Amino acid sequence: MSTTVGKRKNNWTSLLLVNGILALICLFWTIPTVGLLISSFRTRDDIQTSGWWTIFPHREWTKTQEFKPDAKLDRNGVMEISGAKGTFEQFRTGIKTPDGKRVIWIGNKRAAVIRIEEQAWTTRTNFTLENYRNVLTGKQYQIKQTDGSVKTEQGDDFSGAFLNSLTVTIPATLIPILIAAFAAYGFAWMKFPGRRALFTLVVALLVVPLQISLVPILRDYVRLNLNGTFLGVWLAHTGFGLPLATYLLYNYISTLPRDILESAFIDGASHFTIFTRLILPLSVPALASFAIFQFLWVWNDYLVALIFIGSKPDVQVLTMRLAEIVGSRGNDWHLLTAGAFVSMILPLIVFFSLQRFFVRGLLAGSVKG
Amino acid sequence: MQRSTPLPTAGPGRPENRLTANLGRILLAILVTLLTAVVLWQGFVFLRDSHAPKLVIALVAIVWGLGGVALLYGVANWLVEQLPDHWRLYLQPLIFVGPAVAILVWYLALPTFRTLWFSLLDRNSESFVGLQNYISVLSDRGMWEAFRNNLLWLAVGATLSVVLGLLIAVLADQSKFESVAKSLIFLPMAISMVGAGVIWNFIYAVRDPAAPQIGLLNAIVVSLGGKPQAWTTLIQPWNNLFLIVIVIWLQAGFAMVLFSAAIKSIPGEIIEAAEMDGATPFEIFFQVTIPSIMGTIITVTTTVVIFTLKIFDVVIVMTGAQFGTEVIATQFYRQYFSNRNFGFGSAIAIILLIAVIPVMIYNLRRFREQEAF
Numbered sequence: 001m002s003t004t005v006g007k008r009k010n011n012w013t014s015l016l017l018v019n020g021i022l023a024l025i026c027l028f029w030t031i032p033t034v035g036l037l038i039s040s041f042r043t044r045d046d047i048q049t050s051g052w053w054t055i056f057p058h059r060e061w062t063k064t065q066e067f068k069p070d071a072k073l074d075r076n077g078v079m080e081i082s083g084a085k086g087t088f089e090q091f092r093t094g095i096k097t098p099d100g101k102r103v104i105w106i107g108n109k110r111a112a113v114i115r116i117e118e119q120a121w122t123t124r125t126n127f128t129l130e131n132y133r134n135v136l137t138g139k140q141y142q143i144k145q146t147d148g149s150v151k152t153e154q155g156d157d158f159s160g161a162f163l164n165s166l167t168v169t170i171p172a173t174l175i176p177i178l179i180a181a182f183a184a185y186g187f188a189w190m191k192f193p194g195r196r197a198l199f200t201l202v203v204a205l206l207v208v209p210l211q212i213s214l215v216p217i218l219r220d221y222v223r224l225n226l227n228g229t230f231l232g233v234w235l236a237h238t239g240f241g242l243p244l245a246t247y248l249l250y251n252y253i254s255t256l257p258r259d260i261l262e263s264a265f266i267d268g269a270s271h272f273t274i275f276t277r278l279i280l281p282l283s284v285p286a287l288a289s290f291a292i293f294q295f296l297w298v299w300n301d302y303l304v305a306l307i308f309i310g311s312k313p314d315v316q317v318l319t320m321r322l323a324e325i326v327g328s329r330g331n332d333w334h335l336l337t338a339g340a341f342v343s344m345i346l347p348l349i350v351f352f353s354l355q356r357f358f359v360r361g362l363l364a365g366s367v368k369g
Numbered sequence: 370m371q372r373s374t375p376l377p378t379a380g381p382g383r384p385e386n387r388l389t390a391n392l393g394r395i396l397l398a399i400l401v402t403l404l405t406a407v408v409l410w411q412g413f414v415f416l417r418d419s420h421a422p423k424l425v426i427a428l429v430a431i432v433w434g435l436g437g438v439a440l441l442y443g444v445a446n447w448l449v450e451q452l453p454d455h456w457r458l459y460l461q462p463l464i465f466v467g468p469a470v471a472i473l474v475w476y477l478a479l480p481t482f483r484t485l486w487f488s489l490l491d492r493n494s495e496s497f498v499g500l501q502n503y504i505s506v507l508s509d510r511g512m513w514e515a516f517r518n519n520l521l522w523l524a525v526g527a528t529l530s531v532v533l534g535l536l537i538a539v540l541a542d543q544s545k546f547e548s549v550a551k552s553l554i555f556l557p558m559a560i561s562m563v564g565a566g567v568i569w570n571f572i573y574a575v576r577d578p579a580a581p582q583i584g585l586l587n588a589i590v591v592s593l594g595g596k597p598q599a600w601t602t603l604i605q606p607w608n609n610l611f612l613i614v615i616v617i618w619l620q621a622g623f624a625m626v627l628f629s630a631a632i633k634s635i636p637g638e639i640i641e642a643a644e645m646d647g648a649t650p651f652e653i654f655f656q657v658t659i660p661s662i663m664g665t666i667i668t669v670t671t672t673v674v675i676f677t678l679k680i681f682d683v684v685i686v687m688t689g690a691q692f693g694t695e696v697i698a699t700q701f702y703r704q705y706f707s708n709r710n711f712g713f714g715s716a717i718a719i720i721l722l723i724a725v726i727p728v729m730i731y732n733l734r735r736f737r738e739q740e741a742f
Binding site for chain 2: 014015018019021022023025026029030031032033035036039047048049050051052053093160163164166167170171174175178179180182183185186187190191192195198200201202203204205206207208209210211212213214215216217220229230231234235236238239240242243246270271272275296299300301302303307318319322323326327333336337339340343344347348350351352355359
């Protein structure tokens with residue numbers, strides 16, 4: 001009796017420990033993204049002047065009273081205002097009074113207001129879609145500055161880059177799958193000289209870092225006028241994704257039951273018919289898992305785009321656009337937060353709706369270089 | 370599929386008829402080939418020169434790209450199927466496997482040797498300089514900084530990704546909220562490194578000490594009475610660690626998913642037997658779980674190591690590879706694309722390749738052990 005009770009108690013505490021640590025890790029893992037998501041809906045001024053967590057109830061100094069300072073005060077010595085005593089410099093940063101108030105001198109020595117503040121519970125919930133509008137339309141927008149003047153700034157158009165990303169990603173995902181599926185079928189079901197040697201090549205190329213190819217391929221592209229074209233980027237992604245695609249699809253296609261194919265051959269079907277009518281439909285799970293892998297890889301790619309698109313702004317993809325803004329307007333958080341989410345939305349949808357396939361793909365071929 | 374069925378007009382016995390039939394077939398083949406070429410070329414020219422609205426271009430590009438590849442396969446196969454049987458048997462594997470092999474050779478196999486050759490030439494790829502570039506690489510101070518940082522990335526980033534991935538997999542395995550927890554931790558896998566850079570830039574953001582901090586990390590530091598720090602720029606070399614955190618955040622989920630699957634495939638009886646023998650959870654973990662998933666640990670570690678070795682995007686986005694955060698891949702980019710020193714850049718790429726060769730040999734050896742092929 002006592003042992004079972006002891007064991008159960010032990011289980012209960014260890015379960016609490018396990019779930020507690022897990023919850024903590026999950027929290028840590030989620031906060032960065034959530035923080036950015038919340039910020040992307042905050043106004044420009046709010047992002048610049050307060051942390052995103054201030055949308056939750058918190059205690060903050062809030063204004064209760066505001067008045068002009070007495071002209072007779074000795075601004076170069078020690079002053080006393082509303083029960084607080086200190087020099088001009090101390091008042092500028094704020095002096096706390098014993099009854100929990102704070103007195104702040106706002107402005108310079110001559111033109112100024114005195115503000116009395118108190119700690120109070122507040123939330124900052126001025127949510128807006130303005131950031132997304134800026135990022136998606138690239139229209140000019142106006143900012144009211146602290147001195148009351150209005151400044152006009154150019155927004156950043158992500159919609160073009162979004163379309164470019166789609167135009168790069170969809171073919172760069174599907175072309176390697178098609179080519180790899182043909183090759184995988186050839187390796188699995190056809191007899192030809194050099195079959196083993198060629199497949200060994202595929203396995204060897206799995207881990208070759210793509211940096212090795214950038215230099216020679218760029219030279220070829222310059223010579224062939226392929227630099228900055230969609231075709232060039234598709235082919236590059238096809239080349240770099242092909243070893244893994246062929247390897248994964250071969251592993252799948254070669255395990256399909258042999259008798260299905262044999263009976264199809266006896267019926268007089270050609271390799272091409274068997275491949276398109278029989279093998280492709282049967283391989284959908286493997287095709288899907290590689291498709292997700294390649295989609296995320298291409299959509300999120302920065303290096304290949306940077307090298308092979310680099311010079312042409314009208315073909316620029318999202319990651320390049322975003323990286324450019326980080327470099328040139330790194331403090332425009334209202335553009336960055338919304339821009340980052342525009343670039344993430346599609347992969348996140350794909351990820352959540354097809355996670356099962358994605359995981360299967362990872363399990364099958366976690367050897368990519 | 371009609372392979373060698375003669376056309377209806379061609380009488381089998383009369384040679385002149387067979388000739389005309391074959392002639393017709395050859396003409397048809399040439400026509401189809403030409404037509405395909407024209408269609409593909411027109412698409413290419415349209416995409417290159419057109420000023421149509423972006424959406425139209427995008428749609429045409431997608432249809433042209435995908436349709437083009439499918440068309441090429443279809444036409445090539447059709448051509449081969451017109452040939453006599455013994456030709457077809459020889460040529461058909463070429464159509465299935467040929468394109469993939471050609472692309473692999475052009476994009477990966479040949480470039481390896483071409484880059485090797487460039488690395489033996491001078492900065493403009495004009496004259497042969499032998500190993501001079503490698504000597505320069507190994508005596509360059511910036512390169513040693515890159516090597517040091519890459520080692521730090523491997524030692525801290527790769528190790529922690531694997532260890533945390535394993536820890537989370539084990540914890541999640543015993544929790545009721547397994548699928549939710551795993552999804553949340555796996556989620557960063559869907560985010561680009563550039564996007565992750567933006568996310569973490571926001572965490573590390575620093576403001577004047579008098580103003581409220583908008584970066585979470587500095588806000589915490591200030592609320593604990595500390596001074597706000599410029600995490601990614603000023604505190605060298607520790608700023609590298611703050612970049613490494615980002616990549617751990619990105620790839621621990623990957624390690625976790627693989628470990629989680631491996632742990633689930635350990636037979637329950639083994640664990641139960643160990644429990645019967647009175648083993649503590651820790652003993653079970655180190656003496657049963659770890660040995661059973663050793664294969665997965667090796668796979669995950671090599672993948673993570675290769676990935677970490679080539680780290681580039683995060684560093685460029687976070688610091689522009691300044692402030693002592695240079696790594697091998699950023700040095701490669703800087704030498705090749707900014708300094709236009711082609712020999713030096715190629716030598717760096719070859720060094721990256723040498724670093725992954727052990728993994729390549731391991732993969733090849735495992736492949737050779739597979740009896741099936």
